[in-house]
Amino acid sequence: MTVELGQISLLAALLTALVLGLVPMIGTYTGNRRFIAVSTTAALIQCLLVMISFGILTSAFIVQDFSVEYVARNSNSLLPMHYRFSAVWSAHEGSLLLWELILAVWIAAVALFSKRLPEIFRARVLAVLGWVSVGFLLFIILTSNPFGRLIPSAVEGLDLNPLLQDFGLIIHPPLLYMGYVGFSVAFAFAVAALLGGEVSRDWVRWSRPWTLVAWAFLTIGIALGSWWAYYELGWGGYWFWDPVENASFMPWLVGTALIHSQAVTEKRGAFGNWTLLLALSAFSLSLLGTFLVRSGVLTSVHAFASDPTRGVFILAYLALVVGGSLTLYAIRAPKMIQGGGFAGMSRETFLLVNNLVFTVMAAMVLTGTLYPLLIDALGAGKISVGPPYFGLLFTWLLVPMVIALPIGINSRWQQDSGSRLFGMVRWPLLASLAIGTVVWIMQPSIGFVSAAGITGGAWVILGSLFYVGQFQLKKKSFRIPGSILAMTLAHVGLGVFLIGLSMVSTLSTEKHLRMEAGDKYQMAGYTFEFLGTKIVQGPNYTANEGEFVITKGDQEVTRLYPQKREYAQRGNIMTEAAIDPGLTRDLYVSLGEPLDQSGRAWAVRVYHKPFIRWIWLGSIFMLAGGMLAAANKRYRRKMPATEPVTTKAKEVAA
Amino acid sequence: MTPTRKRRLIGILIIIIGVGISAVVAMQALNENMLFFVSPTDVEEQSLPVGKRFRLGGLVAVESVSRAEDSLAVAFVVTDGAHSVDVRFDGILPDLFREGQGIIALGELKPDGHFEADEVLAKHDENYMPPEVADALEKAGHVESEQ
Numbered sequence: 001m002t003v004e005l006g007q008i009s010l011l012a013a014l015l016t017a018l019v020l021g022l023v024p025m026i027g028t029y030t031g032n033r034r035f036i037a038v039s040t041t042a043a044l045i046q047c048l049l050v051m052i053s054f055g056i057l058t059s060a061f062i063v064q065d066f067s068v069e070y071v072a073r074n075s076n077s078l079l080p081m082h083y084r085f086s087a088v089w090s091a092h093e094g095s096l097l098l099w100e101l102i103l104a105v106w107i108a109a110v111a112l113f114s115k116r117l118p119e120i121f122r123a124r125v126l127a128v129l130g131w132v133s134v135g136f137l138l139f140i141i142l143t144s145n146p147f148g149r150l151i152p153s154a155v156e157g158l159d160l161n162p163l164l165q166d167f168g169l170i171i172h173p174p175l176l177y178m179g180y181v182g183f184s185v186a187f188a189f190a191v192a193a194l195l196g197g198e199v200s201r202d203w204v205r206w207s208r209p210w211t212l213v214a215w216a217f218l219t220i221g222i223a224l225g226s227w228w229a230y231y232e233l234g235w236g237g238y239w240f241w242d243p244v245e246n247a248s249f250m251p252w253l254v255g256t257a258l259i260h261s262q263a264v265t266e267k268r269g270a271f272g273n274w275t276l277l278l279a280l281s282a283f284s285l286s287l288l289g290t291f292l293v294r295s296g297v298l299t300s301v302h303a304f305a306s307d308p309t310r311g312v313f314i315l316a317y318l319a320l321v322v323g324g325s326l327t328l329y330a331i332r333a334p335k336m337i338q339g340g341g342f343a344g345m346s347r348e349t350f351l352l353v354n355n356l357v358f359t360v361m362a363a364m365v366l367t368g369t370l371y372p373l374l375i376d377a378l379g380a381g382k383i384s385v386g387p388p389y390f391g392l393l394f395t396w397l398l399v400p401m402v403i404a405l406p407i408g409i410n411s412r413w414q415q416d417s418g419s420r421l422f423g424m425v426r427w428p429l430l431a432s433l434a435i436g437t438v439v440w441i442m443q444p445s446i447g448f449v450s451a452a453g454i455t456g457g458a459w460v461i462l463g464s465l466f467y468v469g470q471f472q473l474k475k476k477s478f479r480i481p482g483s484i485l486a487m488t489l490a491h492v493g494l495g496v497f498l499i500g501l502s503m504v505s506t507l508s509t510e511k512h513l514r515m516e517a518g519d520k521y522q523m524a525g526y527t528f529e530f531l532g533t534k535i536v537q538g539p540n541y542t543a544n545e546g547e548f549v550i551t552k553g554d555q556e557v558t559r560l561y562p563q564k565r566e567y568a569q570r571g572n573i574m575t576e577a578a579i580d581p582g583l584t585r586d587l588y589v590s591l592g593e594p595l596d597q598s599g600r601a602w603a604v605r606v607y608h609k610p611f612i613r614w615i616w617l618g619s620i621f622m623l624a625g626g627m628l629a630a631a632n633k634r635y636r637r638k639m640p641a642t643e644p645v646t647t648k649a650k651e652v653a654a
Numbered sequence: 655m656t657p658t659r660k661r662r663l664i665g666i667l668i669i670i671i672g673v674g675i676s677a678v679v680a681m682q683a684l685n686e687n688m689l690f691f692v693s694p695t696d697v698e699e700q701s702l703p704v705g706k707r708f709r710l711g712g713l714v715a716v717e718s719v720s721r722a723e724d725s726l727a728v729a730f731v732v733t734d735g736a737h738s739v740d741v742r743f744d745g746i747l748p749d750l751f752r753e754g755q756g757i758i759a760l761g762e763l764k765p766d767g768h769f770e771a772d773e774v775l776a777k778h779d780e781n782y783m784p785p786e787v788a789d790a791l792e793k794a795g796h797v798e799s800e801q
Contacts, residue, residue: 093720234749338661344661360673364680371684382691384709389687391679512745514726571750592746603726 003068006056007147012142013049013104014137016042016234020107020130024123026235036119039126043111050104054097057146058088059269068155070094072148076159076569078540086485087160092310093146095173099290100136102174103181107133109208110185116583117206124192125185133186135317143310159540159569176221176248180286182214183255187283190276191325194332198529199272204265209630211262211279215255216626222248232574234590236510236607238615241387246369247289248361254282257358260351268413270341270348273333274355277587280329284322285362291318292369343415350408364393395449400455402498405491406463410470424470428462446506453502461495464488486629493621500614509608512592514603524608526587532593533599541565543576546602548589550580557587565592585610689760690775693793694737697763703765710739710771719753732759732769734793740768750776 020042027035061084066072074087074094089098107129114122140146163169189207193199225245230238237597239245258278264271291314342348353476368385375383410424436455440446445455468480468488480488509523517532531547543563550557560578577590585608592603690708697710710732718731727744730753741759751757751774761771 235746341658344665356669356672360676364676367680368684384689384691385684386687386689389683392683393676396679397676511724514724575749592726593749595726605746 001067002056003060003147003149006053006060007141007145009049009052009056010137010141010147013046013053013100014141016046016049016135017130017137017543020046021127021134022130024130025127028120028123028127033119036123039123039130040111042130043107043126046130047104047108050097050101053086054101056086057094057097061085061087064157065415066155066157067150068146068148069148072150072154074158074160076157076540078166078568079157079160080539082170083160083165086164089173090160090164090169093144095142096136096140097146098143098174098175099181099594100133100140102177103133103136103184106181106185110188113288116207117203121192121196121203124195125188128188128191129184132188132321135321139310139317143313156569159567162541162565162570162572162574163232163566166228168224168232172221172224172228175217175224179214179218179221179255180248180251180289182210183251183279183286185210185214186258186279187325190279191328193276194325194328197332199265201266201269204262204272204275205635208259208262208266209280209632209635211255211259212626212630215252215259216623216630218248218252218255219619220623220624222252223616223623226618230612231577231579234577235605236577236590236609238504238589238612240369241385241390243369246292246365246390247292250365250369251282251289252287253358253362253365254278254285257355257362258282260354260358264348264351268342268348268636271351271355276333277329278355278359280322280325281362284318284325285366287314287318287321289316305642306621337632338516342413345411345416345421347408347411347413347416350404350411353400353404354408357397361394361397364397365390376431398456398498404493405460406467407463409467409487409491425463425466428459429468431462432456432458432487443507446502450502450506452498457495457498457502459495460498461492464491464495482628482632483634486625486627486632488625489628490622490625493618493623493625495618496614496621497618500611500618503611504609504615507610508612511606513604513606514595514601515604521606524585524610525552526557526608528589528606529589530602530604533602536563538565540569541567541574544591544594544599546578546589546591546604548578550587560587560589562590564593569581571641581613583613586612663709691758694732694739695793696768697739698737702763704765707760707762709758709760710741710769711756712739713756714751714753716753722777732757741771742768743771743774745772745774747774748776 012599020039020309023035024037024039027033027038051566060068060071061075062081063149064071064075064077064084070091070093074090075084079087080269087094089095105459107126110129111126114125117125186207189203189210193203222245225248226238229240230236258275261271261275261278265275291311291397368389371385372383406428407425411421432455435458436451439454440448440451465488468484471484472480511521511523513519513521515530517520517530520527520529522528528548529549529551531549533544533546536543536545543565545561545563548558548560548562558580560580562578563576565574566572575590575592578587579589580587588605588607588609590605595601595603679680692702692708692710694710694712696702702708712732712734715731715733715738719728720730721728725744726746727742728747729740729742731738732741733739741761743759743761748757755776758775759769759771760773761769764770
């Protein structure tokens with residue numbers, strides 16, 4: 001019975017979301033304040049109802065109620081307790097419910113922390129969010145009900161996909177969704193601003209922490225997915241330009257452009273319309289990503305559900321959101337004009353470079369992802385776009401961005417001079433060129449592109465740190481303002497990431513070997529000795545566990561125990577890689593398959609991956625930067641009454 | 655034209671040229687990195703150029719997998735029911751590679767007619783059939799027994 005309660009509370013949430021979408025919106029046009037005041041209550045009630053619904057599904061997993069089809073498909077009596085929680089969002093229906101839960105929590109948070117906004121604007125933001133929620137709730141209720149009963153009830157569950165029985169996968173989807181859904185706040189802000197026909201710098205300031213938090217979550221969500229693929233898929237890749245990865249990367253790219261463009265709009269009033277357009281795009285791309293993943297048009301590990309009605313529903317929803325918001329933009333935006341002119345050599349220009357590069361990158365990824373679908377739809381054959389396409393384009397697009405970044409940081413708003421700027425950045429420039437050259441001379445095998453990447457990474461890091469140093473010298477104080485520290489952290493993260501990427505892409509050694517017990521293999525100064533395998537028993541699997549001793553000189557570095565697991569219920573075979581992580585190198589061993597009947601000889605992957613941790617370390621810096629920026633005190637200050645950045649064109653027509 | 659306008663015009667022109675160049679480069683890169691999906695029947699019926707990379711998809715023929723004694727080299731046959739292609743691969747096969755399973759192999763045709771794969775993909779779900787493979791099987795008149 002309780003499971004049906006979950007469904008009922010979901011229906012109640014839908015009704016509440018409709019109220020949230022309709023009543024306050026009507027109120028803002030008729031001026032009925034009681035209608036407007038409904039928004040807070042509706043947002044909180046909706047959040048509560050979705051929480052109840054999610055809680056009931058979770059409890060069905062904990063008590064292993066196999067009369068619920070979704071539970072029977074994704075759990076098993078042998079499944080350890082902590083995976084029963086994550087099993088809730090391991091497949092289509094539950095992951096949508098998680099999405100909706102996070103959306104409901106965001107909406108409630110907006111309702112609670114937006115008291116400083118003008119009443120009408122705030123009601124519109126909440127109403128738009130209400131409509132977003134209506135769309136998702138309808139989608140769940142009409143096409144993907146997680147509460148469906150199985151009659152007769154199953155005796156035993158099918159078990160959770162073994163790939164998903166992992167810590168990384170417990171937290172990867174929630175973090176990613178925090179990012180996706182978080183952009184809905186920026187979206188609602190933009191739609192509300194367009195409805196009202198004006199944007200004020202204070203409203204932009206209000207929307208910045210929300211966007212920053214969403215961006216930070218998306219960053220770490222993507223990084224976790226990459227880390228998970230690295231150790232769990234068993235072949236040591238960290239990014240595949242798989243369409244589903246691209247689906248999460250596109251909103252990130254546009255989101256990155258957005259947080260920079262918001263900075264310009266808040267500080268200088270320029271880029272007003274552009275900020276709105278980016279806000280609409282970031283969320284639209286999040287929805288597009290959902291459509292690509294959930295509709296089954298893509299072939300991927302992630303595309304677990306392919307049901308045409310779902311695809312049609314999301315496509316219609318996407319068309320409505322994208323089409324509707326862009327139409328609104330087309331009608332309203334030309335009527336709003338921008339303030340804040342700037343010279344060619346100014347911080348605004350460098351941020352313009354940032355925005356151009358990131359939007360062009362997003363467009364390139366979009367093209368590469370959608371092109372195969374287009375060709376297929378035209379009946380011109382089935383194709384796929386290989387990773388070199390993306391790799392090549394990103395390498396080139398990173399060049400202008402990396403060159404411009406430290407100069408932009410050190411530049412002044414509105415107007416600056418080239419010679420002053422050169423004076424500011426010449427030391428970091430020389431130092432990074434020296435670092436790149438030295439690395440190249442010491443390690444010629446990295447090649448020009450990677451040497452340039454390391455130079456670029458050093459340039460970004462040193463340029464950012466140099467700015468902080470200068471700032472402190474000028475102020476004669478050791479306290480660095482939070483916003484500057486945040487920016488520096490995120491940019492240093494980019495530099496760390498660039499260095500890691502450059503190192504790992506050229507200095508990695510990857511060997512696929514046939515090894516018998518007692519065989520040794522030398523790689524990058526390490527000796528890998530295979531001692532053989534034995535059978536070990538896990539809670540819901542049996543595994544062949546290999547033992548490897550890794551030595552350097554006569555010193556034993558570590559022992560690694562990679563596994564080949566067979567999960568009892570589904571009969572899946574899974575590779576569990578064994579990794580010895582380090583700041584400057586990872587040693588990676590995974591078992592392929594047994595090559596003879598006796599099980600003495602195995603196919604083995606032996607990898608040496610220098611600096612691979614820096615890729616994820618960089619993302620952690622970015623996460624820290626984003627969060628710190630969002631925590632800045634000035635976002636919580638009371639809003640002074642200042643003039644809007646953009647006013648209706650007719651008022652300034654002269 | 656005022657100096658401000660002139661500067662703005664130059665700025666916009668630079669942006670348009672930059673975006674234009676990247677669009678051209680992107681299309682070029684896209685064309686160079688496009689991989690066609692090909693079924694064994696296509697290999698038989700069309701004369702595909704030797705040395706051009708493509709994705710070959712189909713089922714691993716039953717009892718066709720043979721391994722070398724002292725290396726990772728492996729040979730197997732990929733079939734769509736109507737025709738089949740010999741595939742050779744030197745490396746580690748994915749966990750879900752099994753006889754009778756749908757797979758996709760990336761590589762190129764060699765002059766003697768066999769397909770030299772440098773990557774073999776099988777999807778991470780035992781019920782899962784790559785849509786391209788399912789499509790090719792259907793075209794070749796092979797009825798999938800599992801479904």
